[in-house]
Amino acid sequence: MYKETVYSAFNLLMHYPPPSGAGQHPQPQPPLHNKASQSPHGVPQLSPLYEHFSSPHPTPAPADISQKQGVHRPLQTPDLSGFYSLTSGSMGQLPHTVSWPSPPLYPLSPSCGYRQHFPAPTAAPGAPYPRFTHPSLMLGSSVPGHPAAIPHPAIVPPSGKQELQPYDRSLKTQAESKAEKEAKKPTIKKPLNAFMLYMKEMRAKVIAECTLKESAAINQILGRRWHALSREEQAKYYELARKERQLHMQLYPGWSARDNYGKKKRRSREKHQESTTGGKRNAFGTYPEKAAAPAPFLPMTVL
DNA sequence: GGACCTTTGAAGTTC
DNA sequence: GAACTTCAAAGGTCC
Numbered sequence: 101m102y103k104e105t106v107y108s109a110f111n112l113l114m115h116y117p118p119p120s121g122a123g124q125h126p127q128p129q130p131p132l133h134n135k136a137s138q139s140p141h142g143v144p145q146l147s148p149l150y151e152h153f154s155s156p157h158p159t160p161a162p163a164d165i166s167q168k169q170g171v172h173r174p175l176q177t178p179d180l181s182g183f184y185s186l187t188s189g190s191m192g193q194l195p196h197t198v199s200w201p202s203p204p205l206y207p208l209s210p211s212c213g214y215r216q217h218f219p220a221p222t223a224a225p226g227a228p229y230p231r232f233t234h235p236s237l238m239l240g241s242s243v244p245g246h247p248a249a250i251p252h253p254a255i256v257p258p259s260g261k262q263e264l265q266p267y268d269r270s271l272k273t274q275a276e277s278k279a280e281k282e283a284k285k286p287t288i289k290k291p292l293n294a295f296m297l298y299m300k301e302m303r304a305k306v307i308a309e310c311t312l313k314e315s316a317a318i319n320q321i322l323g324r325r326w327h328a329l330s331r332e333e334q335a336k337y338y339e340l341a342r343k344e345r346q347l348h349m350q351l352y353p354g355w356s357a358r359d360n361y362g363k364k365k366r367r368s369r370e371k372h373q374e375s376t377t378g379g380k381r382n383a384f385g386t387y388p389e390k391a392a393a394p395a396p397f398l399p400m401t402v403l
Numbered sequence: 404g405g406a407c408c409t410t411t412g413a414a415g416t417t418c
Numbered sequence: 419g420a421a422c423t424t425c426a427a428a429g430g431t432c433c
Contacts, residue, residue: 290426295411315428316409323410
């Protein structure tokens with residue numbers, strides 16, 4: 101039963117993405133090189149950050165087949181040169197390539213079938229784009245001029261939970277105290293990237309639509325929805341992510357992602373071994389049968 | 404209690 | 419500079 105479900109879900113996705121112009125995609129989209137949406141330099145024109153989230157939903161974005169095939173995609177950073185002054189060379193750039201996701205390892209809920217996975221981005225034309233509510237952008241008290249008392253969510257106790265209860269300090273040696281003090285330092289988390297911001301916003305919706313609770317399965321769906329987003333829709337999240345990073349840099353100038361390295365114990369060697377031997381546990385703790393390599397996606401016109 | 408699963412992207416490390 | 423690794427979120431599952 102499980103296997104059948106997996107296979108049926110796999111078969112559905114083997115036919116995804118719907119070939120452009122084949123009538124399966126909710127709204128055929130114009131080619132990527134639609135100059136109307138770009139600046140004279142070929143850079144998509146974007147309105148200021150928050151405008152996206154209070155303005156009507158934008159026109160369906162240009163997207164072409166190369167987006168779905170992992171073909172080099174000349175996405176570029178929106179022209180925000182005057183908007184961000186602290187960003188480094190690579191910060192905020194849209195990815196240069198997009199790889200197409202592998203077939204799902206999870207059985208998908210019938211209520212979250214093929215079409216529900218990839219709703220038309222403009223299903224409600226003219227409807228306002230949902231306001232982005234990522235808490236990181238609701239500045240906390242650490243930001244000058246902001247009265248809000250909510251600390252920046254990037255700061256969490258080392259455990260990720262509440263502080264430990266007081267203990268008998270007399271029982272601790274100096275070294276232990278020092279180590280403990282070090283360990284008690286709040287961990288500054290990485291700023292969220294565009295996809296993480298998207299996930300955070302859309303997770304509840306997917307849970308409601310698909311009646312799923314497994315994050316691994318939800319994330320698979322979100323990953324595919326992410327790929328189904330238009331460039332403009334994705335650009336909103338890339339822009340938010342860049343804003344996140346800029347804010348993060350301002351709040352924690354000396355912070356480096358290296359600071360959190362090693363705080364999660366991962367079995368990288370084992371994982372590597374799994375990947376080289378073809379086995380990988382799924383969220384159910386089982387090793388799914390290795391599916392045949394997905395056929396390269398070709399537009400219907402070619403097929 | 405903590406690693407794992409899953410996803411993408413950013414940034415760090417290694418060669 | 420390419421390739422690889424780690425960590426961000428999430429919550430159920432497993433050890």
